[in-house]
Amino acid sequence: MPIVDIHTHVYPPSFMDLLRSRTAVPYIRTFPPDTSSRLIILPGEDAPSNPSTSRGRPIGPDYYDISKKIEFMDKHHIDISVISLANPWLDFLPSNEAGPIAERVNNEVNELCNQYPGRLFAFGALPLSASREVIVEEIVRLSEMKYVKGVIMGTSGLGHGLDDLGLDPIYEALQEHRLTIFLHPHYGLPKDVFGPRVSDYGHVLPLALGFPLETTIAVTRMLLSGVWDRFKTLNVLLAHSGGALPFLAGRIESCINHDSHLLNARKSGGQRSIWDILKNNIYLDAVIYSHIGLKSAVDASGSDRVMFGTDHPFFPPLDTHGDSWPSVQMNYRAIQDAFDGNPKAAEDVLGDNAVRILKLSF
Ligand code: URA
Ligand code: ZN
Numbered sequence: 001m002p003i004v005d006i007h008t009h010v011y012p013p014s015f016m017d018l019l020r021s022r023t024a025v026p027y028i029r030t031f032p033p034d035t036s037s038r039l040i041i042l043p044g045e046d047a048p049s050n051p052s053t054s055r056g057r058p059i060g061p062d063y064y065d066i067s068k069k070i071e072f073m074d075k076h077h078i079d080i081s082v083i084s085l086a087n088p089w090l091d092f093l094p095s096n097e098a099g100p101i102a103e104r105v106n107n108e109v110n111e112l113c114n115q116y117p118g119r120l121f122a123f124g125a126l127p128l129s130a131s132r133e134v135i136v137e138e139i140v141r142l143s144e145m146k147y148v149k150g151v152i153m154g155t156s157g158l159g160h161g162l163d164d165l166g167l168d169p170i171y172e173a174l175q176e177h178r179l180t181i182f183l184h185p186h187y188g189l190p191k192d193v194f195g196p197r198v199s200d201y202g203h204v205l206p207l208a209l210g211f212p213l214e215t216t217i218a219v220t221r222m223l224l225s226g227v228w229d230r231f232k233t234l235n236v237l238l239a240h241s242g243g244a245l246p247f248l249a250g251r252i253e254s255c256i257n258h259d260s261h262l263l264n265a266r267k268s269g270g271q272r273s274i275w276d277i278l279k280n281n282i283y284l285d286a287v288i289y290s291h292i293g294l295k296s297a298v299d300a301s302g303s304d305r306v307m308f309g310t311d312h313p314f315f316p317p318l319d320t321h322g323d324s325w326p327s328v329q330m331n332y333r334a335i336q337d338a339f340d341g342n343p344k345a346a347e348d349v350l351g352d353n354a355v356r357i358l359k360l361s362f
Pocket of ligand 2: 009184
């Protein structure tokens, strides 16, 4: 049985050069007297009031050197990784630059996979600030690339979120070319909800809560706008086990069924239920660090739709001496605990589902 990591990121070398050349978020630079390069991807992370050692995160070869990815895989018994550009992807690029840069980055990622045949596959990135035509052209190109199995996307879409009807040509092209969307958070929640002491708690509030709630809201907006009524075979893989979606699905469904505005608006055609979509269009990763959350994901979508991931190179050990990453061990442990007595389901989540769903041939 192969072990497959479907949630694992990379900034390929040309993207690193781009980040190093920039002075506005996202960018990479040093903050003297500290000499380490820091990756600043979220607005405000570089505020002068933050000590230099807590601005963004240190960025080393784990983020861009593909041989480090293979080393990490070997260390953690991972046979195959489906690599994806890390946030904020290409979202920030000016419209006229997005298309050519997407081509370059996607070619580079496909070429990284080619260096390790059978061990690496990829989710491509879309030039979402470009015109619809350019985005669709890139989708078609990605669908012809040997190692590309889907696209990674944030929650902003064309700038108005994923319930924007302007995205229909994009959803249509992705459905037609059978490319799975890997939906991943980046923007979090408005800073105000975390209060004035947010930075006293490092990155915990935005990462532990902002990220998953962002995903939950984005996917609920897709559902409410009828994306899956119009694109019945569009597949979306949700990061971090769908945020709070598995836990809140019943409440979302109940609110829909008790809303008279929605009832009137929907007279022309029924909206598919959230449970139907969870079991037919949504896949969930297993990056949730506890068997409790994992069981909820499996209850919502089925053990045939949940897939192991690591989020490498994020969440490295704080103690650099450790050989195996605790963040990875926690996700292995969650699978072991959730499927005690059901080894087939554990094997499905660890790799067999990914091979079948993403059609990984090796
Ligand atoms: N932090 C990020 O910015 N991205 C991830 O994927 C994980 C943690
Ligand atoms: Zn991630």
